[in-house]
Amino acid sequence: ITLSDVMETMSLGPNGSLLYCIDFLDENFDWFCDELVNAVKSVTKPNESMVPYVIIDCPGQIELYTNHTALKSFVNKLNSLAKRETPTDGSDGSVGLDVRLVVVNIVDSHYTNDASKFISVALNCLNSMIHLEMPHISVLSKVDLIQKYSKTDFGLDFYCDLLDLNYLVDKVNEQNDPFLAKYKKLTAALAGVIEDY
Template structure:
């Protein structure tokens, strides 16, 4: 690959970002396996210098260049400052990254990124790394993972919407927001609204009204209303639900990302995908149904309404 994009073949991929614990590494593992089953050659690039014991097959690992533990020990930095230093060090060593990536021409790339939110909202190091990849003819989409448990708390969900919007505007890549761990959503508590309200980010005034019923948030109604107004004015944020163990859910996310980064969808891959979707699942890849989770939740809501009617 040359410094300029001229003469370089197109390379497609995803930069997987999101706060700590949102499931980025698990997502990369699941997507690597899913894409491998439909015949797509995948190279996972670990850009998180704190990532240890990765479950996926790692093609390029930033720990060969720098690690967070070394930075913290030698420079006496905390974890946040250390991560920023590591990303700036990566930015200063593009030649290392270019050489490592060149060994995987013809692959689809998954970049497993650190979980520090500041790196995606106002710090420029990773943004500059993504821009350099674009100069090398990489066509990337940002996959921003958010833990679905935030849906159970209206205040936290507004915060997530603000963070997602800020990330979209700062990173400057085609963007797919994903609500991860959908198979666990019922364990987090009852949702105030139906699931599509959160994925489609529908009329947020209902969320502000719901918050106003809480004495703690009542004094912040005007602030929440203004935050919601900003989110709705941009009208950019929506989410794709994801259960990484559900093949239909993985297919929907993959196709959303393919549409965002312009990745072509060949006939052979299409046939492989159709065969995978219709075939019985092997014991080594256990799927549950995200749709079933949603249906079950909707049914439980309907039952609650019926019970309320009977009580009246």
């Protein structure tokens, strides 16, 4: 199944087609597992303890994962795969996968240049972490381009550790924007939610 085929045959737009593809994978999970097992077998030697990493790259539209249940269902099915024994009779029976999953949420580093946007992005990361219920790593990408976008208010370590978001809340409030001032308490509360996790 491909996105372009779904768009053409189902007359759906890009996001509708992505949802259809995610639903398709969830509904055809056994087929996906067979394909995955065959792919792993094709690159793994017999009795080899090294198992390759498999990366499932998802599009960046977070609403596809937080507002729709198919990806969560698909991930839960993958996560529930237990390590199964290889048949001892030499047959080519179904071999399971020893699966360990992690979500890597990649965030463009240019969001570090705007305190309110960074709080929003951190909240989106938290949202996907809670929704998918998986070990989760957030990664700032393109850090070599941070200075190209503009100067950040804090060093890179601050954005990686996120120990005290009150500094970001203060930066939001320094902008002298009446809209932002009106929602100062909300911004502080959202920052507190992020810090609590």
